[in-house]
Each structure stands twice: as structure tokens, then as C-alpha cells.
Amino acid sequence: MCTLELKNLRKAYGNVEVIKGVDLTINDREFVVFVGPSGCGKSTLLRMIAGLEEISGGELLIDGVRVNQVPPDKRGLAMVFQSYALYPHMNVADNMAFALRLAGVPKAERDARVAVAAKTLQLDALLDRKPANLSGGQRQRVAIGRAIVRQPKAFLFDEPLSNLDAALRVQTRIEIAKLHNDLKSTMIYVTHDQIEAMTLADRIVVFNAGRIEQVGTPLELYHNPANLFVAGFIGSPKMNLIGAEVVQTDGSASMLKLEGGSGFAVPARLAPGAKVTLGLRPEHIELAPEGGLAGKVEVVEHLGNETIAYADIGAAQPLTVKLSSDAPVRLGETLHFALRGHAASLFDEQGQAIALPGT
Amino acid sequence: MANAKPKMQHRAKLMRTWPLLTPAVGVLLLWALVPLAMTLWFSFQRYNLVDPTISGFAGWSNYKFLVESPAFLASILNELVMVAAVLVITLVLGVAFAVLYDQEFPGRAIARLLVIGPFFVMPTVAALIWKNLLMDPVNGVFAYIARSLGFTPLDWFTHAPMAGEVMIVSWEWVPFATLILLTAMQSLDRQQIEAAKMDGARGPQILRYVILPHLSRPITIVMMMETIYLLAVFAEIFVTTSGGPGHATTTLTYLIYQKALVAFDVGGASAGGVIAVILANIVALFLIRSVARNVDL
Numbered sequence: 001m002c003t004l005e006l007k008n009l010r011k012a013y014g015n016v017e018v019i020k021g022v023d024l025t026i027n028d029r030e031f032v033v034f035v036g037p038s039g040c041g042k043s044t045l046l047r048m049i050a051g052l053e054e055i056s057g058g059e060l061l062i063d064g065v066r067v068n069q070v071p072p073d074k075r076g077l078a079m080v081f082q083s084y085a086l087y088p089h090m091n092v093a094d095n096m097a098f099a100l101r102l103a104g105v106p107k108a109e110r111d112a113r114v115a116v117a118a119k120t121l122q123l124d125a126l127l128d129r130k131p132a133n134l135s136g137g138q139r140q141r142v143a144i145g146r147a148i149v150r151q152p153k154a155f156l157f158d159e160p161l162s163n164l165d166a167a168l169r170v171q172t173r174i175e176i177a178k179l180h181n182d183l184k185s186t187m188i189y190v191t192h193d194q195i196e197a198m199t200l201a202d203r204i205v206v207f208n209a210g211r212i213e214q215v216g217t218p219l220e221l222y223h224n225p226a227n228l229f230v231a232g233f234i235g236s237p238k239m240n241l242i243g244a245e246v247v248q249t250d251g252s253a254s255m256l257k258l259e260g261g262s263g264f265a266v267p268a269r270l271a272p273g274a275k276v277t278l279g280l281r282p283e284h285i286e287l288a289p290e291g292g293l294a295g296k297v298e299v300v301e302h303l304g305n306e307t308i309a310y311a312d313i314g315a316a317q318p319l320t321v322k323l324s325s326d327a328p329v330r331l332g333e334t335l336h337f338a339l340r341g342h343a344a345s346l347f348d349e350q351g352q353a354i355a356l357p358g359t
Numbered sequence: 360m361a362n363a364k365p366k367m368q369h370r371a372k373l374m375r376t377w378p379l380l381t382p383a384v385g386v387l388l389l390w391a392l393v394p395l396a397m398t399l400w401f402s403f404q405r406y407n408l409v410d411p412t413i414s415g416f417a418g419w420s421n422y423k424f425l426v427e428s429p430a431f432l433a434s435i436l437n438e439l440v441m442v443a444a445v446l447v448i449t450l451v452l453g454v455a456f457a458v459l460y461d462q463e464f465p466g467r468a469i470a471r472l473l474v475i476g477p478f479f480v481m482p483t484v485a486a487l488i489w490k491n492l493l494m495d496p497v498n499g500v501f502a503y504i505a506r507s508l509g510f511t512p513l514d515w516f517t518h519a520p521m522a523g524e525v526m527i528v529s530w531e532w533v534p535f536a537t538l539i540l541l542t543a544m545q546s547l548d549r550q551q552i553e554a555a556k557m558d559g560a561r562g563p564q565i566l567r568y569v570i571l572p573h574l575s576r577p578i579t580i581v582m583m584m585e586t587i588y589l590l591a592v593f594a595e596i597f598v599t600t601s602g603g604p605g606h607a608t609t610t611l612t613y614l615i616y617q618k619a620l621v622a623f624d625v626g627g628a629s630a631g632g633v634i635a636v637i638l639a640n641i642v643a644l645f646l647i648r649s650v651a652r653n654v655d656l
Contacts, residue, residue, distance in 0.1 A: 051557075078557065079553075085551045146554075
């Protein structure tokens, strides 16, 4: 059982406030991912939860108990560090048993618990090795093993995959997902990689500049981003964000004039003359024989399973379009694009989402 | 058979590079071997500056005379006591300062500069300052403190001469240990300390399980370097006690000086020099062994 409550949590270094009031409840057995660009405060917040950074304001509750002043080891949380932070002079078994040894757990029990964790993580054969003689992936597993052995209330991961190469990252990501399934404990995971966030999370918390931008399941964030920041952050390739002006309103629909001059109809009643931003996911755009948005193809990326084209539609940024791999796209060609379904997003001048029916 | 070819290649490479290495190796050999050979030669000669008529081969008599003199055993013991005491003090204080000055606090840059300061004071000056300004039983700061607390001031160089020497030499060498260990502390991964905190380690346990293992190699290096210099400590003894009272602060180095330039017995002094070389090699052997064990982490 572990529920974490963050109530108006703040952190300041001198006069500089880096966490500007975070309210969040993390439920028991939930996998929550903190995601955001570097410097947004997500790691600081994790370290505040761990007890490695002092809390400047607000309250942190674990299972309903206020723990603001409780030292890290008494909070019952285990952390996996970005650099793994293994003790270099101890072998794998001693690394994993260190917390138990400090807690005065008898050797027999220590060995048993290490053996169980080692088996889960396939570290059995490496128990006598020093960290220097392990590969990056193995070190990562030892760091996770060190956390498991403590049987913590919750696991905290601080960008645990960023030091691994791409192939190993995918594999370890799957292992962490499996681990969450097996252990059924609360996990908080910090990353700047939105793919890790989308694949692992029960709920994603998007941070920007010390504040929460949006909390939701991966698909909620993908389909209904609350604002421009989330819209631009979640999804790869990035959502196309095109400046537009409302030129005409007719019943329940409005006509937009996009940057570059194209027209675009949206199913919402907007005030004529209002400045808005239109958000179009590259994967929701398809080729049309004529009409729609017209643009000259500037760059084509053939990825095998798909083709990504960048077309100049006269806006500040080229329009990114994700097409099937056999799409007939040639460099320099002018193509017409249409939206599949009604999967557009619309944001007002303050960057907040405007609700559209059918999204 | 398998490694015959690499061996051949290695030999061929040696043949090519040997002429280029010869000058450097030759200079080093001359540099080290000529004085050693001369010392060895003199140690078997009757050679006294006061009476040039005494000359010729002395056999082992210089050594016999030296080893049988009461000052000899005392000087070796003094030498070892001083080296060991200064090593312990400088390492304990060095680790303490390194950990302390690694923390963030206002004025850290100035504090670091101050702790390094004694390193730049030349030994003669340092010893004179300690002798006359600090440890003097009448006018010294220590005497003043002792009196104001109601104690009788201690006449250091009469009643605790070796302790006095150890204090001065330690003061000179703490900065060196601090400097090396502080730079080593700065390469310690902070996340290791944080991980230890998460694992429930408190200050002393972090020191024992994270910091000291990390510092073990620099500590060995500090031991090596300091030992080399401490075996040769001279100026501090010369300006404070001149080896006395009696032989209480006569180290082997100082004994050699006394033989050569007080008694003008070059032969006896050379014999002492040879013994000092042997002693230094024995100490170095122990140290290198411990380093070898440490390096193979």
C-alpha cells in the first residue's frame, strides 16, 4: 500500500523558485511518469519526494502521514539513479544487500532476499562481480535490484535509461513494465523521453517551468492536450501547430485563415477575428487529390514502415505529414493534404485548448 | 610457439627504440648511481676531515662503529616514530579537512586557501615560528593559553621534544594531504552518497562505506609521497632541538649530518647514508605492496 499526496509543494533556491506549487495524488500501485523538458523541475520534485531535497513549502504525505521532515531512508522509498550510483568497491551482492546490512537484517535473510531479487533480474551469475566489470545494462539491473531488495513502498526512477544505448533502452523499458506488473507497487518515473512516458505510464504528468501542465493517461494527453505545451510535447513527430485567424462563423462551424493563406473549417463557433492556433497530428493527415492544404514537398524521410514528408504551406514551420511507406511522394512536388476524420486540435490566444466536438 | 612471433616483434621494436632511449636512461643512471657509488666507496674508507693523515680502506669498521654507537638505534626508532606519527596525524586531519571543505559554505574559497597555506612556508621559517611564537614556555601562545587556564606551561622541547617536532612537521604536511584528498573528494559521484542515504546510511556509515573506499587510493599516494619527504626531515630538527635533548629527536638523517659536519667523519656519515638508503627501501617496499593491493581494486 502506498499513496502519495503532494499538496502545493514548492521548492526555492534562494529567491529562485523552481517548483511553483504542485498538487498531485499518486494512487496505490500506479505507474506515474513525470515528463518535461530539461530544467522543468521534474527531477527536483522526485528528489523532494525521496527526501534528498528539502521541501520549501507545501506538504508531502505518504499513506496520509506528513513526511516533510522524515529522513530519506525512513520514508520507505527506493530510488534508481541516472548514474546507477552503485558502490564501486562492493560486489553486486553486497551492493544489493547494503541497505539490509545497515538495517541490521541477519545475514541469512539478507542472502535470501538478494537471491530472490537476483533471480528476478537474471543477476544470479554476476553476484560476485564488481560494478566496474559489468555492462551498462547489467549495472542498471543491479541498481533496480538494490531497490527491490529493500521491498519499498514505492520505487522512484530518475531517468534510469538515459545512459543506455537505444536497443538496450527499449529492452529495459519492457523489463521495467514487466517488473511493475509483477511487483504491483507504486512507481514514479522521471524522463524527458515522451516515448518512455507513453509506453510505461498509467498516468503521465507533464511539467513545464516548475508547474504541472496536464495530468492524464497517455491517450488522454495524446488526444486531448490541455494546452499548446502538451500538444507540442506529446507525440512524435511533433504536432503541427499553425497560427490562424477566424474569418467567418457560420452556425456551429468556423472558417479559419491559416498562416500562408489556406482556409480550414473547424466544427466550433468562434468569434470572428480571434487569433487561434490549429494543431494537426502528422499521422492524421492524408493525401487528397485536390483542395485542402497545398504544399510543396521540401524533405522526404523514408523510414521503411512509413514516410515522413515536410511540406511548405506558407506557414512559419513546414507541415509534417506521416504517410504510408508506399505513398507517391517526390521532392519538389506540390501535394494536397486533407485531415482524416475530425482529429484537429484548436488553441486560443493564451494557448489553452478549445473543445471541439468529436475529438 | 604461439607467442614466438610477438616476442620477436617486441625484440625488434626494442632494437629500434633503444638508441633513442639511451641518452635519457644514461643521464638517469649517472644521476642516481654516481652519488650512490661514491657513498658506498666512502663508507668503506677511513676519511676524516679533521685529520687527513688517516686514510685507506676501513673494512666494516665505519659500519661497526656506527651501529654500536648508542645514538644509532635511537635515531632509527626516532625516525620511524616521527614518520608514523606524522602520517597518522596528517591523514586523519587531511580526510577530515577534505570532507569538510568539500561542503558548500560561505567563504569556502578563502578557507581552502588558508588550509593550503602552511605548505608554502619554508621548513626553517615554520619551525622558528612554532618554536619562538607558539611553543616558547615564557612568551609563546601555548604558554599563555595554559597559564590563563591555570596550568603550568609546558617547555615542549625539553619535556616532549618528539611531540613538538611531530606537531611542527604535521602542520607542514596536513595541507598536502588535504589538497590531494580534497581533489579526490571532488571526483566522488554525489549520487553514491545520495544512494547511501536512501539505503539508510548516516554520516559515519557514509564515511566508512562510501568516502573512505573512494579515498583509499589517494590515501596510499599521500602516504608514499609523504614518507619520502618525512624520512629526510632536517631543517625543523636543526633549528629547534639540534637533535636533543640527548638523542631524543635525533633521526637517522640528523645523525648523518652530525657525523659528517659536526664530527667531520665522512666515512661514518657515508655508512649512515647507506643504512638510510636501505631503511628507505624497506619502507618503500611495504608501501608499494600496499599500493599494489589497492590499485588492484
